[in-house]
């Protein structure tokens with residue numbers, strides 16, 4: 001309506017234009033209206049609630065241009081289903097948004113025997129051993145798929161989705177209800193390694209694995225990831241190529257702790273203090289917080305439009321990860337669960353079989369870190385424009 005009023009100031013021609021616009025406004029409208037520029041955008045977060053998901057969730061909850069309407073937990077990622085839901089509800093309460101609905105699904109990937117190492121899962125399930133107030137709100141009776149379906153169906157506007165875990169929930173959702181793809185503004189995915197090596201082999205944890213090309217989120221459920229990349233949902237990918245440019249370093253942590261004012265920033269300061277060995281290892285990056293920041297503030301990154309696909313190959317050889325042998329032997333949709341080849345499954349490749357994806361390959365790391373600290377400390381009033 002504001003746009004109509006401004007246009008009438010340009011004279012009779014503009015009046016005629018305004019009448020045409022008004023007539024257009026009275027005509028049948030498509031079911032999805034574009035979001036109003038400057039208004040907070042609606043987001044759903046699909047997360048596996050690990051150490052880098054926590055600060056990503058805080059970034060989204062505290063960003064003045066974001067309204068988080070629900071959070072979906074992937075139970076086959078780093079966290080397990082039950083602690084994942086409660087911890088996420090508690091993190092929301094810490095950020096003053098304990099009302100946000102949180103639901104989980106999928107304790108197992110769609111196929112294969114890939115699983116995160118148990119020490120990492122314990123770290124995720126226990127929030128690195130840091131106690132925060134428990135959110136007493138009742139849990140939603142919906143599972144993650146039902147929750148996302150309801151939120152997308154009921155929103156008059158398009159909804160963006162930040163996916164910072166294995167893509168199991170989302171692939172199932174869009175397979176069950178393909179029309180929901182039309183309600184998605186964009187799906188921002190942290191995952192994959194396009195022109196750099198993968199991150200599956202980590203000294204002292206996963207030396208026995210043989211895959212040098214995959215990234216963990218895609219590796220855990222490559223079948224789900226392949227379905228998402230081949231789908232028509234609008235995708236922005238934040239792969240290791242760009243997350244490798246934002247390492248968590250001791251100088252950054254010192255600056256972060258000095259500036260920490262909000263409960264969320266103080267919590268993350270405690271996490272950094274607990275995880276000094278992780279920081280010292282040089283293996284700790286801002287994977288998920290960078291995906292959150294790129295999702296909301298696209299100007300931080302540089303992009304290429306590429307067709308991305310995921311390699312899925314099978315083997316008759318036994319699984320390498322013994323913890324995953326407890327997975328159901330029959331897949332949810334029937335058929336025997338099979339093992340993936342050791343070397344290449346989960347690799348993200350540029351191929352014509354893939355789906356068009358906006359791939360972020362470069363970021364101004366210092367600018368990202370400054371934006372991150374401002375947002376998590378709530379230094380911007382809600383509703384104010386981002387600089």
Ligand SMILES: [Ca+2]
Nearest residue numbers: 048053164165
């Ligand atoms: Ca994650």
